[in-house]
Amino acid sequence: MPDRAEQSVVFVIDDDASVRESLLDLFASVGLHALAFASPAEFLSHKVSDGPNCLVLDVRLPGLSGLDFQAELAKAKVNLPVIFITGHGDIPMTVRAMKAGAVEFLTKPFRDQDLLDAVQRALEQQRACQTQKKSEADLEARFQSLTQREQEVMTLVATGLMNKQVAGELGVSEVTVKVHRGNAMRKMGAITLADLIRMSQALGLSRRG
Amino acid sequence: MFKDMRTGTKLLVLCGTFIVAILVPVYALVAEKRLAVDFARKELSGSRYLTAVRAAYGKILGADGHSASSSVVEQELAAAEALSAGKFQSAALSQSLVSAVRDLGSGPTASAGTRAVEALTRAEALASRVGDDSNLALDPDLDSYYVQNIVVQKVPTFLGQLARLQDYVENGITSSAQAHSSSIQVPIFAGLLRSTSDELKENAEAAYRGNADGRLKRAIEAPFGKLISSLNAYLGALTAKAAGVEARDGVPIERLHKAAVSDALSAWATAHAELDRLLQQRIGDLNRKMLFGLVLIGLVAGLSIFIALLTHHHIVRPLERLEAVALRVREAKDYSLRMKYGSNDEIGRVTAAFNDMLAELATARNREMAQQAELARATRLTTMSEMAASIAHEVNQPLSAIVTNGNAGLRWLAHATPDLNRAQAALQRVVREGQRASEIVGSVRAMFKRDTQNRSRQNLNVIVEESLRLVRENLQSANITLEATLDDDIPEVLGNRVQLQQVVLNLITNAIDAICAAPPDRPRQLKVKVLAHDPSGVLVAVEDSGPGIAPRDAERVFEPFFTTKAGGMGLGLSICRSIVEAHGGRLWASPGVPHGTAFMFTLHAYDGSET
Numbered sequence: 001m002p003d004r005a006e007q008s009v010v011f012v013i014d015d016d017a018s019v020r021e022s023l024l025d026l027f028a029s030v031g032l033h034a035l036a037f038a039s040p041a042e043f044l045s046h047k048v049s050d051g052p053n054c055l056v057l058d059v060r061l062p063g064l065s066g067l068d069f070q071a072e073l074a075k076a077k078v079n080l081p082v083i084f085i086t087g088h089g090d091i092p093m094t095v096r097a098m099k100a101g102a103v104e105f106l107t108k109p110f111r112d113q114d115l116l117d118a119v120q121r122a123l124e125q126q127r128a129c130q131t132q133k134k135s136e137a138d139l140e141a142r143f144q145s146l147t148q149r150e151q152e153v154m155t156l157v158a159t160g161l162m163n164k165q166v167a168g169e170l171g172v173s174e175v176t177v178k179v180h181r182g183n184a185m186r187k188m189g190a191i192t193l194a195d196l197i198r199m200s201q202a203l204g205l206s207r208r209g
Numbered sequence: 210m211f212k213d214m215r216t217g218t219k220l221l222v223l224c225g226t227f228i229v230a231i232l233v234p235v236y237a238l239v240a241e242k243r244l245a246v247d248f249a250r251k252e253l254s255g256s257r258y259l260t261a262v263r264a265a266y267g268k269i270l271g272a273d274g275h276s277a278s279s280s281v282v283e284q285e286l287a288a289a290e291a292l293s294a295g296k297f298q299s300a301a302l303s304q305s306l307v308s309a310v311r312d313l314g315s316g317p318t319a320s321a322g323t324r325a326v327e328a329l330t331r332a333e334a335l336a337s338r339v340g341d342d343s344n345l346a347l348d349p350d351l352d353s354y355y356v357q358n359i360v361v362q363k364v365p366t367f368l369g370q371l372a373r374l375q376d377y378v379e380n381g382i383t384s385s386a387q388a389h390s391s392s393i394q395v396p397i398f399a400g401l402l403r404s405t406s407d408e409l410k411e412n413a414e415a416a417y418r419g420n421a422d423g424r425l426k427r428a429i430e431a432p433f434g435k436l437i438s439s440l441n442a443y444l445g446a447l448t449a450k451a452a453g454v455e456a457r458d459g460v461p462i463e464r465l466h467k468a469a470v471s472d473a474l475s476a477w478a479t480a481h482a483e484l485d486r487l488l489q490q491r492i493g494d495l496n497r498k499m500l501f502g503l504v505l506i507g508l509v510a511g512l513s514i515f516i517a518l519l520t521h522h523h524i525v526r527p528l529e530r531l532e533a534v535a536l537r538v539r540e541a542k543d544y545s546l547r548m549k550y551g552s553n554d555e556i557g558r559v560t561a562a563f564n565d566m567l568a569e570l571a572t573a574r575n576r577e578m579a580q581q582a583e584l585a586r587a588t589r590l591t592t593m594s595e596m597a598a599s600i601a602h603e604v605n606q607p608l609s610a611i612v613t614n615g616n617a618g619l620r621w622l623a624h625a626t627p628d629l630n631r632a633q634a635a636l637q638r639v640v641r642e643g644q645r646a647s648e649i650v651g652s653v654r655a656m657f658k659r660d661t662q663n664r665s666r667q668n669l670n671v672i673v674e675e676s677l678r679l680v681r682e683n684l685q686s687a688n689i690t691l692e693a694t695l696d697d698d699i700p701e702v703l704g705n706r707v708q709l710q711q712v713v714l715n716l717i718t719n720a721i722d723a724i725c726a727a728p729p730d731r732p733r734q735l736k737v738k739v740l741a742h743d744p745s746g747v748l749v750a751v752e753d754s755g756p757g758i759a760p761r762d763a764e765r766v767f768e769p770f771f772t773t774k775a776g777g778m779g780l781g782l783s784i785c786r787s788i789v790e791a792h793g794g795r796l797w798a799s800p801g802v803p804h805g806t807a808f809m810f811t812l813h814a815y816d817g818s819e820t
Contacts, residue, residue, distance in 0.1 A: 016606045018642055022613035025635055029620035029628075060602060087605035108609035112616035 007051030008123050012036040013043050013066070014058040014085070019108075023056065026112055032119065040069045052130055054103070054122035056115070059086035059093060067093065070100050079129065081122035085110060136202065142188050143203055150187070153180040157193070158200030216525045224517050231510050235503065242499035246492050248344055252357070253488045254293060255343020256481065259360060261289035262336045263477060265310055266368060269328045270470050279310050297342035302335040322376035329372050333365040351419020353487040355412040356429075360484050363412060364477040367405045371440075371473065374398035375466045378447060395451045399444045406440055409433065420487075428483050432476035439469045527556045531563060544571035582679060597781070600649075607646040614638040666701045666815050667709060669739050669747050676713040677737065680721065684735065689724055694738045699747045700814035704792050709812075712785045712796070716751040716808045719781065723755025723806065731804070745814040746794075752807035763798055785810075 010032050012023050020036035027034035037043040039062060043055075059066040070082050084097050084105045094105045103125070104118035146154065149170075156166045163181065167174040190196040211219065261282075268282045290303050309328035313321070340346050340361030348354040377394055413433055417426040443465040450462060527550060534548050544567055550560040618635030621628040677693060684691055702709075717737070724733050734754045742748035758766060767786045782796075789796040794812040801807045 016610070018610035018638070018645070019606055019613070022610045022617060022635075022638060022642075025631070025638075026613050026617040026620070029617045029624075029631070085609075087602040087609065108605050109612035110609070112613060112620075 007049060008033065008127070009049060009051065009053045010034040010056060010119055010123075011043060011048075011053060011080075012056045013038075013040060013061065013069075014056075015039065015060075015062050016058075019058070023115075026115070027119075030116055032116075040064050040072075050130075052123050052126035054081045054083060054119055054126060056083045056085060056119070059084055059089065059097075067096055067100070070097065070102065074100060079126070081126055083115070083118045083122060085115070139188075139199055139202055143199075145187055146184055147180075150180045150184040153177055154184040154188070154196065154200065155205045157181060157184075158197050158205050216528065217521055220517050220521050220525070224514055227513055227517075228510065231506055235506055238502045238506075239499060242495050242502075246495045246499075248349075249488050249492045249495065251296070251344045252348060252353075253485065253492070255297065255339050255345045256357075256360070256485050256488060258289040258293055258297065258299070258339045258343065259336060259481065261285040262306075262332055262339065262365075263474075263481060265306060265332050266329070266365070266477075267474060268310055269313060269325050269332065270368065270372065270474065279313065282310055283307050293339075293343075297339050299335055299338050299342065302331065302338050306331045306335050322372070322379055326369070326372050326376050329365075329369045333369050336361055336365045350487070350491060352416045352425055353419075353484060353491065355416035355419065356425065356480055356484045356487060359409060359412050359416070360477065360481050363405060363409045364473060364480065367402065367409060368470065368473055368477075370398060370402050370405055371466070371469060374402060374447070378462065378466075395447055399447060402440065402444065406437055410437065425483055425487070429476065429479050432472065432479045436469070436472040436476045439465070439472045443469045523552060523554070524556060527552075527560060531560065535563075538567065538570075542574075544568075544574050579682075582682075597784075603649045604646055607642040607649065610642040611639050611646070614642065664703050664705050667704045667706055668701055669699060669709070669713075669749055669812070670695045670697070672706065672710050673713055673737060673739050673749065676710055676717055679714065680717050683718075683721055687721055687725055687733070689721060689733045689735050692734060692736045694736070694740075696738075696740045699739060699741045700745060702747055702792070702812040703815040704812065705788075708788045709792070712788050712810065713749065713751070715781045715785050716749075716810075719808070720751050720753035720755065720806075723753040725755075727753075727755045727805070736807075742811050745816075746811050747814065748809060748811045750807055750809040752801045752805060754801065754805040757800060757804055758798060758806050760800075766798060767796070782808075 010027050012020055012027075012034055014020050014023070014036070015038055017038070020038070024034050024036050035046070037046065041063065057066040057069065061069070064072070066084060066086075070084075073080055073082070081103045082097075082101070083103050085108055086093070086105070087108045089105065089107050097105050103122045104114070106114055106118070143151065143154075152170060153166055156169055157163075161169065163174050163177045166181075167177045170177070185191075185193075185196055188196060188199055190199060211222075214222070264285050265282045268279055286303050286307055290300060293299065306328065309324070309331050312324055313328060340357065345357040345361055348357050374395070377398060410433070413429060417423075417430075420426065442460075443462070446460065446462050446465050527548075530548060534546050538544060538546055547564050547567065548560050550557045614635045618632045618639070621632040621635060673693070673695065677691065717735070720735050724735060727733070731754050736750070736752040738748070738750040738752075740748045740750075767782050786796045789810045789812070792812055794810055796808070796810040798806055798808050
């Protein structure tokens with residue numbers, strides 16, 4: 001999906017202009033779209049696109065430190081993979097960052113390949129995450145397009161009941177159940193009964209039923 | 210008000226009220242005794258008056274050994290009257306006695322006896338008056354009362370009666386007209402005399418009973434016995450004569466009478482002397498009792514005051530010492546002070562508690578001071594390492610940018626169609642960042658050069674001592690002996706206290722690290738010297754017994770980022786040199802003797818100018 005790759009942005013937050021400049025040039029040399037900010041506040045004021053992004057964050061920042069900012073993001077449930085870069089890191093700092101879910105912790109001056117690898121990894125991770133989220137959202141949208149009766153039939157079928165049993169359960173004729181089931185499969189885009197059951201599980205229908 | 214008084218004053222007030230309370234009975238005692246003494250003195254003066262009266266008796270009765278010329282009697286009476294100063298209201302009586310005594314020698318011989326009787330009557334009246342008015346008649350003691358009764362009343366009465374009887378006897382013999390009645394008159398007079406002598410006897414007996422020591426009886430029993438016997442002889446002779454029987458032994462009545470009178474006068478004189486003695490004794494006793502009472506009260510009062518002083522000594526003095534110690538502790542912060550005490554009373558317990566409290570305070574303070582020293586040390590060292598970290602970060606930024614730019618340039622060149630423009634731009638940034646890194650290192654030095662506004666006059670001894678105190682524990686735990694030589698006669702220097710301390714502290718901590726890295730068989734010794742330095746300045750030397758520095762590294766140790774230590778940043782000595790040079794001084798290293806390294810720096814003496 002090349003269009004998605006183009007959408008992805010590497011955000012850089014570092015208070016040192018030279019470092020920002022060099023990083024932007026490095027990302028440009030490998031064809032990555034990057035945006036640089038001098039502080040977390042400046043970053044937050046910028047509209048962030050949905051695409052698979054990642055954040056290259058300096059630990060030592062004016063105002064909020066990089067580690068604190070990472071915590072803020074987690075608290076705000078912003079799903080953005082973080083790669084730390086620092087001029088003078090120690091082990092407790094590293095441990096804290098990695099525990100909080102950082103992708104990588106690099107000490108300046110770092111090997112460019114290490115940073116680029118980390119960025120790729122972060123983007124992949126983000127992309128996979130977003131893909132899964134998107135399919136889940138699709139599935140949910142399709143399920144919501146079913147009528148209430150169709151949802152009921154689909155739920156009961158997913159628990160393994162036969163048409164006759166579903167009809168008995170709902171107090172309708174077996175023919176009606178068959179019609180509802182056919183509609184549900186068509187609307188959900190399920191080719192086989194197995195597909196429908198898998199979708200039901202993804203939606204967690206057995207719980208709802 | 211009372212509660213705010215000093216305890217000493219309170220005790221003083223207590224003593225004062227106590228003394229006042231004592232003075233009241235003392236006054237009562239003295240007044241009472243003085244009253245009694247005055248009473249006895251008046252008696253005594255009366256008794257003295259009686260001596261003159263007695264002399265008059267002697268004159269009137271013409272007794273042997275008791276007789277004196279009438280002028281002498283007059284003089285004595287006048288003297289006695291003068292001495293009494295009219296207290297006895299006896300002047301008229303005395304005067305009449307004197308005239309009676311004068312009349313004795315004049316007039317017809319036949320009436321001499323009658324005149325004598327008249328004189329005796331007057332003398333008796335005088336004696337009685339003196340006895341009454343001189344308190345003798347009111348005498349409070351049993352013995353002296355009866356003795357005075359004898360002296361003042363009974364003996365004069367007795368002598369008067371005796372004289373009257375003799376007068377009667379003489380006149381009765383010569384006058385026939387009265388002869389018929391002599392048989393009746395003589396027994397009457399005799400009876401009176403006997404009754405008087407009985408009274409004398411009873412009085413004497415009563416006086417003996419009242420006299421505790423028995424001296425009175427010993428003194429007057431014999432003369433009075435003699436008086437009684439001579440009276441009996443006289444009366445016996447008279448009775449016999451009246452009965453017409455002439456005495457067998459032929460002693461004339463006249464002589465018997467004279468003997469009786471003489472014995473009476475002797476007994477009188479003896480009794481009188483005893484009376485004086487008793488009165489004197491009473492006065493002496495009273496004075497002794499008063500003195501004894503005063504001494505007793507004085508002793509008790511003295512003892513009380515002594516106890517008060519003792520209390521003062523045992524309460525106030527320890528409290529004052531406690532206060533003084535507390536004050537000294539507060540002022541000098543010397544918590545090792547303790548107060549001596551020997552008592553187990555409240556003061557002793559308070560003192561013990563105070564000492565315990567001081568001990569706890571000392572412990573707490575030591576702990577606090579140790580913590581503070583540790584904190585100060587940590588702060589100083591942290592400042593240095595933080596500064597180093599900060600510098601490292603500053604230098605790291607351009608270095609990081611250089612690396613990244615270099616890599617980016619390489620990547621532009623490695624493209625299928627190398628982007629030369631972008632590669633060139635990257636290389637230009639590499640150059641720029643390299644210069645920037647160099648500027649940062651330079652600015653670190655400049656930073657210390659610029660910082661001249663916080664400079665003031667400093668004594669390097671103080672700075673070195675403070676630094677040594679900060680690392681004292683490190684020295685102890687590393688088992689390093691310290692040899693500090695601080696010259697007292699060093700000039701002051703102008704400098705930034707914190708920076709100079711950082712230099713000294715850095716040199717010392719470096720030395721400690723070096724000593725710890727030395728072979729274990731070497732003596733672990735740190736020498737710190739502060740000396741006056743020619744031409745006018747101060748030299749501080751920190752010498753360790755460590756492994757020493759290779760000669761080729763002797764100058765390199767001052768370069769930034771050069772280090773011989775595993776965890777070292779390589780900035781300490783570089784910063785130290787920057788600081789010293791910024792202060793216009795010099796910092797260098799030279800090999801130690803016999804081994805190790807000596808780091809030395811010199812600073813110019815403060816000459817009064819601000820630069």
